[in-house]
Amino acid sequence: MSLTTYILMDFWRNLRNFANSFFIIVLPTVLFLIFGVSTEWNAFELPGGTGNVSAHTLVGIAVYGAATATTSLAGSAAVELQQGWGRQLALTAMPHGMFVLAKSIIALTMAALPVLLINLVGLLTATEMDPGRWVGTAVLTVAASLPFALYGLLAGLAFRSDAAVGAASGVLVILGFLGNNFFPLEGLLLDIGRFTPMYGVTAIARYPLTEGELLTAGDATQGADPLWMLLLNVAVWTVVFAVGCILLQRRATARR
Amino acid sequence: MTTDANSPDTNSTEAITLDEVVRSFPDGSGGRFRAVDSVSLSFARGEVTALLGPNGAGKTTLIDMMLGLNHPESGSVTVLGGSPKKAAQRGRIGALLQTGGLLPDLTVKETVQIIAALHVDPLPVGEVLATAGLTEIASRTVGKCSGGQQQRLKFALALLPSPEIIVLDEPTAGMDVSARHEFWDRMRITADAGTTVLFATHYLEEAEQFARRTVLMHHGRIIADGPTDEVRQQAGAAHVRVSWSPSSADLHAVPHVISHEIHGSTVTFRTDDADALARYLLTATEAHGITVRPATLEEAFMQLTAQATDPAPPEPSQYAAPETTQEATR
Numbered sequence: 001m002s003l004t005t006y007i008l009m010d011f012w013r014n015l016r017n018f019a020n021s022f023f024i025i026v027l028p029t030v031l032f033l034i035f036g037v038s039t040e041w042n043a044f045e046l047p048g049g050t051g052n053v054s055a056h057t058l059v060g061i062a063v064y065g066a067a068t069a070t071t072s073l074a075g076s077a078a079v080e081l082q083q084g085w086g087r088q089l090a091l092t093a094m095p096h097g098m099f100v101l102a103k104s105i106i107a108l109t110m111a112a113l114p115v116l117l118i119n120l121v122g123l124l125t126a127t128e129m130d131p132g133r134w135v136g137t138a139v140l141t142v143a144a145s146l147p148f149a150l151y152g153l154l155a156g157l158a159f160r161s162d163a164a165v166g167a168a169s170g171v172l173v174i175l176g177f178l179g180n181n182f183f184p185l186e187g188l189l190l191d192i193g194r195f196t197p198m199y200g201v202t203a204i205a206r207y208p209l210t211e212g213e214l215l216t217a218g219d220a221t222q223g224a225d226p227l228w229m230l231l232l233n234v235a236v237w238t239v240v241f242a243v244g245c246i247l248l249q250r251r252a253t254a255r256r
Numbered sequence: 257m258t259t260d261a262n263s264p265d266t267n268s269t270e271a272i273t274l275d276e277v278v279r280s281f282p283d284g285s286g287g288r289f290r291a292v293d294s295v296s297l298s299f300a301r302g303e304v305t306a307l308l309g310p311n312g313a314g315k316t317t318l319i320d321m322m323l324g325l326n327h328p329e330s331g332s333v334t335v336l337g338g339s340p341k342k343a344a345q346r347g348r349i350g351a352l353l354q355t356g357g358l359l360p361d362l363t364v365k366e367t368v369q370i371i372a373a374l375h376v377d378p379l380p381v382g383e384v385l386a387t388a389g390l391t392e393i394a395s396r397t398v399g400k401c402s403g404g405q406q407q408r409l410k411f412a413l414a415l416l417p418s419p420e421i422i423v424l425d426e427p428t429a430g431m432d433v434s435a436r437h438e439f440w441d442r443m444r445i446t447a448d449a450g451t452t453v454l455f456a457t458h459y460l461e462e463a464e465q466f467a468r469r470t471v472l473m474h475h476g477r478i479i480a481d482g483p484t485d486e487v488r489q490q491a492g493a494a495h496v497r498v499s500w501s502p503s504s505a506d507l508h509a510v511p512h513v514i515s516h517e518i519h520g521s522t523v524t525f526r527t528d529d530a531d532a533l534a535r536y537l538l539t540a541t542e543a544h545g546i547t548v549r550p551a552t553l554e555e556a557f558m559q560l561t562a563q564a565t566d567p568a569p570p571e572p573s574q575y576a577a578p579e580t581t582q583e584a585t586r
Contacts, residue, residue: 091349092375093345
């Protein structure tokens with residue numbers, strides 16, 4: 001038995017899927033080139049002096065790309081299993097735990113691709129960040145995508161179709177907007193955004209750069225988010241997604 | 257573990273044994289219905305058996321339990337002396353699943369390769385593709401394959417671990433007549449190599465042509481089990497036609513008749529003992545021009561399922577499995 005062959009083949013299958021790689025890799029990179037590289041405010045230094053505005057934008061968009069990867073891969077894994085491929089796999093020597101492991105490796109690798117690419121583009125163009133902080137944000141960006149694996153799984157379990165998983169990935173654009181990923185929010189939108197699922201992970205991925213400091217579209221800052229609040233956001237949403245998955249899984253088992 | 261299809265295992269002579277197996281599902285209105293209801297069956301090594309029944313008879317649920325994809329509520333399932341799951345993981349039992357999905361964006365060859373990677377000791381991919389007749393469409397995407405081609409691909413996946421037992425759930429669904437013929441020709445080679453074969457089908461002629469033993473299932477129960485020709489006869493089902501113009505007293509005297517039809521000077525009898533009836537007609541009456549036609553399995557099946565839904569169904573009679581000393585017990 002060769003789990004490596006399975007992982008490589010399944011990874012390649014997902015990568016060559018145009019819709020997958022476009023939304024996971026191409027679109028976030030293009031967004032970064034537009035908002036994080038080509039505009040003039042990107043050269044401005046951040047209030048803390050740890051990097052420039054481009055770095056701030058880079059992390060936001062990279063988190064969005066990574067989250068899209070885990071959402072769509074975990075979701076399609078759930079759909080695959082329910083549509084009968086799981087029965088096919090059950091007749092092989094691979095235990096179910098190995099399947100989860102293989103899919104996790106594939107999803108994380110897929111999530112790492114836009115993060116690597118966008119960071120590379122940033123490095124070669126407009127982004128400035130201390131090297132240590134840079135590595136820190138990149139690692140946290142990949143980690144930030146983990147709760148969204150549960151989110152994608154939830155969509156796959158609930159609606160059992162690839163279209164639903166695609167829609168769930170699409171919703172990430174809205175969550176990304178509310179999560180402060182693309183454009184610095186202020187006022188009411190910021191107050192609402194704090195309670196949405198992408199806000200916490202994005203702010204934590206940016207933490208090495210901003211230490212919680214909130215950027216505005218203008219010159220000033222608007223205070224800082226305490227770390228505990230960000231961690232609470234991540235914890236609550238992770239639990240919500242996980243409980244949803246468990247309930248749906250129970251419903252599926254009871255029906256059988 | 258061995259993956260040699262012909263290797264004898266001294267620990268068990270039975271390929272599959274089911275003992276008082278029960279499995280029920282919620283019926284949607286708070287209760288449960290029994291999809292499989294106290295089924296006891298056993299299949300000897302090398303035996304080729306057809307599992308017949310209408311939709312909802314419980315065939316797929318029964319097969320799922322033999323493969324460890326589902327578990328009985330009570331009773332036990334033993335495959336090659338161990339648990340079904342173990343046999344499946346070791347590739348000792350392979351299956352063509354009715355609801356087994358394929359990934360539409362893999363090619364035919366990639367599908368075989370990716371599943372081969374998950375078996376302990378698979379056959380070479382090229383060999384399996386050739387056996388299943390897929391070599392020419394190896395680079396075609398699964399989503400672009402016809403239903404029959406997808407069935408062949410599932411067959412290839414079933415063959416991959418070189419299993420000792422192969423289970424086929426409606427293997428020829430979606431195939432046209434010639435594809436079905438071709439499929440059974442390939443299957444016959446596998447069976448002749450000593451593989452134990454169990455297949456569920458809607459096509460009665462497939463059971464008649466391919467299986468020496470037939471198990472009829474209805475409402476989760478086994479209603480007949482035995483050599484295929486005996487099961488066919490079990491419904492009292494052969495037709496004897498003669499040229500004869502009998503009086504009604506003549507007709508009453510004829511033995512072993514279930515029913516009769518008269519068309520002009522032709523009489524057709526349905527009988528439970530064609531030999532006795534023919535002997536009587538030719539020796540004791542003036543009837544001549546006799547033809548005897550065995551009932552089709554379809555007719556036997558209709559007869560048996562009608563009996564099984566009667567308020568007081570007769571105890572289904574049982575036959576010993578062919579070429580084994582195993583009793584098909586209940």
